[in-house]
Amino acid sequence: MQDAPLKPFRFADATRWVRAGVPVAMVTIVEVKGSAPREAGIRMLVTADDLVGTIGGGHLEWRGMDIAREMIAKGENGEQRRIERIPLGPALGQCCGGVVRLAFEVLTHDDLAWLDAVESAFATGKALARHVPVTGAVRTEASRDLLPSVQLADDSWIDTLVPNDMHIVLFGAGHVGHALVKVLATLPCRVHWVDERDTLFPAGLPENVEAEATDTAEAVVDQAPAGSYFLVMTHSHALDQTLCERIFRRTDFAYFGLIGSKTKRAKFEHRMAEHGIDAARFPEMTCPMGVSGITDKAPAMIAVAIVAQLLQVRDQRAAALAASRREAVHP
Structure with missing residues (x-):
């Protein structure tokens, strides 16, 4: 063994x-x-x-x-x-x-x-x-x-x-990003890990993780497949906001999460509204991320809470899909 x-x-x-x-x-x-x-x-x-x-x-x-x-x-x-x-x-x-x-x-x-x-x-x-x-x-x-x-x-x-339904696009190679990759490496998913700084990616990445160092992260948003799970947690609030606005151009993502507090969310919503993002779509963005009830802010704890939330979303989507299929067979 x-x-x-x-x-x-x-x-x-x-x-x-x-x-x-x-x-x-x-x-x-x-x-x-x-x-x-x-x-x-x-x-x-x-x-x-x-x-x-x-x-x-x-x-x-x-x-x-x-x-x-x-x-x-x-x-x-x-x-x-x-x-x-x-x-x-x-x-x-x-x-x-x-x-x-x-x-x-x-x-x-x-x-x-x-x-x-x-x-x-x-x-x-x-x-x-x-x-x-x-x-x-x-x-x-x-x-x-x-x-x-x-x-x-x-x-x-x-x-x-059926092909795996979790394609995760992770923006940010900070402490939480590293902790997330360790957890996601054990799950049946594909992770596209994006950061401007190639020196932050560790050697020997898990088989299901692809790292990309790029200064045009917005293009990664555009190229991600439908049904992607977007996680935004870069080192820059300005870049975070740019990515959020880019993700809001899409309507086909499974999950869109921004790391941060309720205060950060309020500030981002105000700025994005000024930039023409429809406020009616703001509930599609999850911020803060992670299941409720976990108060520890250590990177590993945050990562576990976020992954738990991703799995909840995956299961909810699967249940909805199964229900629609049953309805199609037995209207």
């Missing part, structure tokens, strides 16, 4: 290991009945001595790793795919009481076709459906579903894969 912090699941890691010839298995929760640690569609990657992602920890995860490593050890002579029913009761040492079905896939070079298709689809913001038989080739096709899902049959499953 690895000693390093657990990394979030990414298909890119599966592709990298397969191309490098490292035996790896993917474990996916394909069905949940009753209470369980995680939901269907959650997955992890298992090698002989490493783990990426988590299906909930505890005995369920250990059992999943044991089965995956047994399959890896048998190589081509063993099963390449299987579905295992695992009750979460006393026999497993868990008190959830539900039942989980796990799908196991030993990934080989034959899987690179669908792995590459996933990466290509995600790069353009598109969803992909995998038709996975226990025996036989995996088929992929474009999907219009906007939420990840798994449909299980007796000897196959359909796995709808």
Whole structure:
């Protein structure tokens, strides 16, 4: 078992290991009945001595790793795919009481076709459906579903894969920015970290973080994809205000936060109104940022409060999307 912090699941890691010839298995929760640690569609990657992602920890995860490593050890002579029913009761040492079905896939070079298709689809913001038989080739096709899902049959499953919905644009490499990146590195998101001063970016950035030193941060606002989460916390109040006004030119962001106090917010709103920003849109800006109830102003504490708020927004958006989809199917 690895000693390093657990990394979030990414298909890119599966592709990298397969191309490098490292035996790896993917474990996916394909069905949940009753209470369980995680939901269907959650997955992890298992090698002989490493783990990426988590299906909930505890005995369920250990059992999943044991089965995956047994399959890896048998190589081509063993099963390449299987579905295992695992009750979460006393026999497993868990008190959830539900039942989980796990799908196991030993990934080989034959899987690179669908792995590459996933990466290509995600790069353009598109969803992909995998038709996975226990025996036989995996088929992929474009999907219009906007939420990840798994449909299980007796000897196959359909796995709808949706690109990650959190693209975070972080302006500012100060103390809070550094603390935020440490937390966000553990989550399934992409972070575009922007500052004028390239010397402030640390060496060895997390895999999901891209740093950009630029004196034209406004252009980064314009180029960010729809549904981005904007976090403004630079070293300059003037630059903060410029970025806020630029973000208000857009109407397609998921979240727009400005670090600071209520006093700073009032001053910014007054100045932006003078610059022609419609005051009716000011509620779209979150300032102060972070969930309420955390009063400690240490950078790490602020970062945790902000990330908690981002996750709340993400879940609210997902719930609204699911409700609209149900309404479209059953008006």
